[in-house]
Amino acid sequence: MTDPVADQLRDVLDGRWIELRQRARKELPAELMLAPAGLTTEEHRDRTTESLLKLAEMGFGRAGFPTAFGGELDYAASCVLFEMQAFGDLSLLVKTGVQFGLFGGAVARLGTERHHATYLEDIMTGRLLGSFAMTEVGHGSNVQALETIATYDDSTKEIVIDTPTEGGVKTYIGNAARDARMAVVFAQLVTGEGEHGVHAVLVPVRDEDGNPLPGVTIGDNGPKGGLPGVDNGTFSFAKVRVPKANLLNAFGDIDDDGQYVSDIDNPNRRFFTMLGTLVRGRVCVGGGSGASAKKALAIALRYGATRRQFAASEDQDEIVVLDYLAHQRKLLPRLAKSIALSFAQNAVTERLQELQGGPADAERDVEGQRELESRVAGLKAVTTWHALDTIQACREACGGAGYMAENQLTQMRADVDVFTTFEGENTVLLQLAAKGLLTDYKAMWGDLDVPGMVGKVAGQVGEFIVERTTGRAGIQRLIDAATGRDDETATDSLAWAGSMFEQRADHALETLGNRLRKATKDNAFELFNNAQDHVLFAARTHIDRCVLEAAVDAQQGMSDGPAKDLLERVLILYALSSIEEDKGWFIEHGRITTARSRAVTASVNSLCQELREQSTTLVDALGVPEELITAPIVR
Amino acid sequence: MTDPVADQLRDVLDGRWIELRQRARKELPAELMLAPAGLTTEEHRDRTTESLLKLAEMGFGRAGFPTAFGGELDYAASCVLFEMQAFGDLSLLVKTGVQFGLFGGAVARLGTERHHATYLEDIMTGRLLGSFAMTEVGHGSNVQALETIATYDDSTKEIVIDTPTEGGVKTYIGNAARDARMAVVFAQLVTGEGEHGVHAVLVPVRDEDGNPLPGVTIGDNGPKGGLPGVDNGTFSFAKVRVPKANLLNAFGDIDDDGQYVSDIDNPNRRFFTMLGTLVRGRVCVGGGSGASAKKALAIALRYGATRRQFAASEDQDEIVVLDYLAHQRKLLPRLAKSIALSFAQNAVTERLQELQGGPADAERDVEGQRELESRVAGLKAVTTWHALDTIQACREACGGAGYMAENQLTQMRADVDVFTTFEGENTVLLQLAAKGLLTDYKAMWGDLDVPGMVGKVAGQVGEFIVERTTGRAGIQRLIDAATGRDDETATDSLAWAGSMFEQRADHALETLGNRLRKATKDNAFELFNNAQDHVLFAARTHIDRCVLEAAVDAQQGMSDGPAKDLLERVLILYALSSIEEDKGWFIEHGRITTARSRAVTASVNSLCQELREQSTTLVDALGVPEELITAPIVR
Incomplete structure (x- = not known):
């Protein structure tokens, strides 16, 4: 029954934390992780508090705290566990996030030894909520x-x-x-x-x-x-x-x-330094929402592969709904994006541990910390919106059945909704991400309202820097290995898509820099405000690039074989879907011809049909614990 | 305190039913129409049944039934009342829809006098649920x-x-x-x-x-x-x-x-004729979701006009969030679309009454009925998706406050969700709409699975007809009055936008017809399936055209003055936002130059800033009963 391709893909998606994730899949019991539908608010609150205490008892609260006080000082592990917990009830997830991440994290990182010695053990055990x-x-x-x-x-x-x-x-x-x-x-x-x-x-x-x-x-x-x-x-x-x-x-x-x-x-730098130490919350929220999207996709794709509706002709069986192109288009590009986002999530998780996992770290790598904050802000926005959109698409793809609480989609959607707002409102976060790209933190933006982007900075903007991106080598190799002329590279290739992602992000940022450079004290608000859609576009396309880079990097690191090939096809679908969404921009800016633009749509369609055949393997690879999928439509 | 521009706009949005809508605004009491947040399921069910019976007692269930049995035989009125009721609790709306519309409607329209005499009075009074x-x-x-x-x-x-x-x-x-x-x-x-x-x-x-x-x-x-x-x-x-x-x-x-x-x-024709008599349900669902979107916009726009966040500089007050372009872009194009959709909704409501409001009607205007069904199918899909998307955008625009049940947005969103599925799944309905456009119902498609679009029809498709559209005259006059060359007409005009809408819809349909014409018995499923995204595009763009036509028709009929001018600007924003979304298509098909494409985006931005100044008037014009807006953030 095991599918070696799925196993290999799951391992690469699990990243550096294969063992930890496997342990979480085994040890987080469904009776704790899932809340029955239809509880009253008070019942649900009772249950959530009890479950929080049980998780604490099992030691799941210790990952993010200093070793000297009984913790494990593994921020990456705490983020990964948060992701794994997100396959269960999200009320419990958020409750533990508040206790161990926000409350506990603030005591650990904004406090000092006197606070650690007094409170951390009680926080980790849940004795002090x-x-x-x-x-x-x-x-x-x-x-x-x-x-x-x-x-x-x-x-x-x-x-x-x-x-x-x-x-x-x-x-x-x-x-x-x-x-x-x-x-x-x-x-x-x-x-x-x-x-x-x-x-x-x-x-x-x-x-x-x-x-x-x-x-x-x-x-x-x-x-x-x-x-x-x-x-x-x-x-x-x-x-x-x-x-x-x-x-x-x-x-x-x-x-x-x-x-x-x-x-x-x-005082401004002090404030943002304090806030910066709390970046883990945003890493977690992104990861948690990403996990929710995967669970929704697992449900909708399995259902879609069994549900039949309408026959091609009277003497035939009804057609499996996932065989319809419209259904594939609803689910498969979102599946591809979910997979791509996982790699970006792994990358920021790893980077967080590098930067904050040491003993005395706060000021160690200011530039690295700034970059991480900017990246995490953007990725959190992109991932939470993706999750919301995906869970909704999955709900609709399951029709009336998707609306029944027992099929798990509606509560997830209702819960994830606010992930777009808490730990930083998404539109604000994208502006923060753009700000991080545009200029050197200490030199210019330090005293500025985030993200008002106006006032003192007027006239200073323009010397934007492009953020170092961690996974760039892989995609650059691919692009260099291609013919070198965009119009000769196949549409249906990572090299071409990667080049398009780079061009889109670079151009958006460059032109934004040029635009904002014109700010003076008098026109600053108007100028910044008029450019706000451009700011959001620059941030989003930058994150898109980071996502593709991280994903290609992971894919290129795999040993040759069907799993690597399948992942390549998935990433091409992710990239081409994104290019298709922005096709207006690409043509407008002379990056693709109208013929190429049509070819992109044709490729998305044929990739959907191709990957539909692999949907079982891909769902398996998502690694959603089987016992947390209780939806009757797929049991 | 009254705003004559708002009053005039409200009247034109109210359409032929100004008096009825005003009566509903006055007579539907908030204590009946609104359910408190936090009820248990059983409490909510109890309350809903009681409220249904009270509405029946007040006579609100009689509009859609034959006069001979105590009804008013005014289908349009029943749809309009449904819309007005949608400003209240949607559980009550759906419950009354089931009782008077679906159950009662089926007895009235599929049954005959023996059923009417026995059951209708009891159905209208709620004695028989x-x-x-x-x-x-x-x-x-x-x-x-x-x-x-x-x-x-x-x-x-x-x-x-x-x-x-x-x-x-x-x-x-x-x-x-x-x-x-x-x-x-x-x-x-x-x-x-x-x-x-x-x-x-x-x-x-x-x-x-x-x-x-x-x-x-x-x-x-x-x-x-x-x-x-x-x-x-x-x-x-x-x-x-x-x-x-x-x-x-x-x-x-x-x-x-x-x-x-x-x-x-x-037997197929019989079945679809039976279903066709039930088209009112879809008219209602579209209208109800449209009303919900308006209520959400009223809340978010009012909040956005008072909520402040971030100062331009330290010595200034924080900026009102609706002054940010990003916030305007979230809300104002959706407001414009909501307004445009209202006119299309009025048009189908009126057409329904024309076709079904007479005494012996079933077979009277087969072609008209077919057209209505096709239009209603598409409009229901477009409006319900718009509502879902808009309520969510409004929720996010209100931040954490938007997530609190007391602010009314989350329950509306949760309720409207399933409007995209019931009374016809949206993706299926769009295909049905496209089918209605592509060919003559009786001649070819009558025996075909809806919307499998395969099988017997193979080889027969292609002689598509373009649906007569009711509001065409107004926009055609505008287009004709313009210079006659698209590239010389101002981007920021209804004439140009109307011409673009027409070209998009015509081309989508023509090329779809050509594509499907190639079907043979052997390749039919594959060919239809591969074209499914094209089918959806053709249907959606056709509905977009119908919406703009209906809206322009209403706008052109207004007396000259600031209300007419304001509505023109609103409709231009609606149209340009839609063109912007499809800019890839327009450039790809040589309908707009890249320079024009950029001009569209610039116009959308400046229209947002222009209409932001009118947001109070526009919210007023939506006609959401004041006492049904209880959200503390706007009281």
Whole structure:
């Protein structure tokens, strides 16, 4: 029954973490990972908290924490486990993400030893449940403008946390409505000397019995579009006092004399450095949504290969729906993109570990960190939108059956929806990615609102740099090996598609740079704003290129054989589908002729028909744990 | 406070039914129309049934029924009321649609006086709740292949309803799981002479206490992706006997001698004629989803005009998010499309009344009926996808707040999802629309599987006809009045855009005809299947043209002034956005130059910025009842 091609493809998709993923496939039990359909909100919340504690008990919370305090300091592993968990109930995924990733991650990376020694063991075991209280009613994307105030009172050596306005109420905070005993509260730090920008402070929010502590008002966000098992809520603070030691002080501290001290003088740089250490959350969200898309595809492709509808003529059986080109076009380019995205996801996961996995790392490779942040921002946007779009296409491809909760698609879609918003709103993230490409962080953009892209920078933009891309060698070899003239290379080839991806991304970025260079203090907002669609295009096409490069790199590294050949065909389908979507741009910019443009569409169609024959192998290769696919339509 | 431009636009959008819509806005009370968030499934079902009965009591169920039996025989009014109801809870909408439209509509239009006299009053008052039992586990789109059997037993003058296999179980049937006392069951009718194809039979399914009748097994489909207040369920029948009189006999009957009789000899034509009388369901679904999109836009546009994020520089306020081009691009082209679609919706609603509103109509205008069915099929697909996409864009545009159930967007999106599937799966419907365009119904396609498009037709296709389109005069005048050369007309004009829409649709259809003409018996499936993306393109572009024509027709009929001018700008944005999406096609086919293509994008951007200034007026004009917008983010 085993399919060696599927096994080999699954291994290459598993990347450096074959063993870890296999273990997760075996050890994450379905009865824990799946929530039955039709639970009430309270039942779902109960169940999610219980499952979180069981996962903690099994040790699944330890991967991302320092070894000195019982962790494994393997950020890559924590991201990979997050991906694997995303094959199950996404409420549980997000709940664990809040506890171990956001809350625990902030204590680990923004705090210092005094916090680690006191809290990390309890966080990893789930004895201390906590929240990551950043977003406020008035401030989602523009976190620098948070209104919560943390005023240092030197007379008592305490920090006073206060919510001055309605707009400063913390909201959508996971773990807040029911479970959190403590919160990492992001607030404007003020000392006698003045304001120091946003910092994080540990604030106890409930007593042992779960009652809000004095001065802390806790609300419940109530029913949401999805993630019913996550207790999102609100916090507001009425001059709540905590000891000075509760300041998470890795990047800024108050010394014994009540003076603010920091290694990073520029408050903006300090803020973005703090945020940067939290990039793992975005890596995880991208990976988790990518896994969801794979599960949806596994369900829809299997169903499509058995469901019949309409006969070619009266004396024949009805036709299997996946044999219809329209059905193939719905599912197979999305499958190809899912596979391609996996390699890009593996690449950023690996890079994260390289950059942050060491002991004293924060400032070690500023340029590398900046690049990673930019890449991760863009990839998170592209992957979460892909997941949302794919799960919906799969739902529709399964017809009325797809709408039944038991077939698993609708809850996934409802849950993944907000992945496009949390950990950075996608449109904002794409602009952040473009910004990372356009200019050198320290030199110019450091003091700028993200992503307003206006103001002080006017007149300075233009010396854009092209980001180093990790997987470039593989595709460059292919392109160089081709005839050298785009119009002589076959459409249906990775070399040609790779060249098109490069040209698209380069041209988008170059022309954007030229456009923004014209900014002056007076026209800056208008100029930047008018270019916003161009900014988004530049970011998206850059990510497309990174994805193809990472995927080709992995494919080129495989030993010759049918698995390598199949993956090549899949990546060509991914690339040509993307070129087809942008065919207007390619012709408009003289990169392809109209004849070539038609050839692209013809190739997409024939690749769909070709890969339809391999759909069982490809679904197998996605590595979705069999016992997590409970949809009756494919059992 | 009143805005005369908004009032005038609202009136033109209200079409011929200004008074009816105004009445609905006033009389449909919010406490009835809106369900609170966070209800359990059972609570939502209870509430929905109660609200249905109240609506019936208020007389809202009478519009679509014959006057002789207490109805108003105004199909247009019933569709318009459905649209207006769609501004409220969509579970209630669908529940009333099942009761008055599907169940009641089938009794009215497939039944005859004996059924009308016995049942209609009870249906309109809600004393008799019923189901429309068409779909089976194995047969969704291909309804002709239904497996349920209705065997006539002449010895007892009864019809025996039987479910022979698992695949023949009726499923996703609204009203089934809890409320229905009777069902219109679609089944293969068999008499002593043989099989007569699918017919509808009235079958009592529950006794007065709500218990299933002997031989009837009823199941609950359980939790779904949305529409929690609708009790979808399953029926299967074990040789259930009903009197012969229960056959809905408008198109086929069993006479006193037990002989099958029908005015329509061809069983396929008979079947499609029966289905055709039910076209109103698709008109309603399109209208209802269109209304949902408008409500979502009203919420997101109002929020976008108040929400601020990021300042241009430190000394300024944060910028209103709707001032960002990226935000405008998310919402304004979708607003423009929503407005354009309204006119097309009005046009099919009016046409429905013309064709079916008379007393003895079934065969009166076969060609007109065929055209209406084709148009409605395509428009339903285009509008429901537009609604789904728009509600999602609105959700994202409202960020985390958009994900909170209280802000109304997520439930709408979850509910509208299945509108793309029920009353005809969208991809199948687009093929049906294309089929309607390609050839004369009676002459060639009558015997063919819908939409297999293969088999008997091979070799016959090609003599396609272009559908008469109702609103053509207005746009034709504009085109004729322009310079006559496309390359000299301004991009930013309805005349040019209209000409592009025409060329796109004509060329798509012509080339499709040429392609399919090559079909032979042997290559038919392959040839049709390979052309499936072309078929979908031809249908979609045809509908786009119909939409623009209907909209221009309405706009041209307005008295000169700012409202007419504003609508013109809105329609240009709609048209140019569509051209921009297909720019690859237009350049590929030599319809626009690359310079013109760039000009289109520039015009879309500047129209977005221009119309952003009118967003309050445009939202007002959408006519969403104020008290049904309860989202706290816009109160």
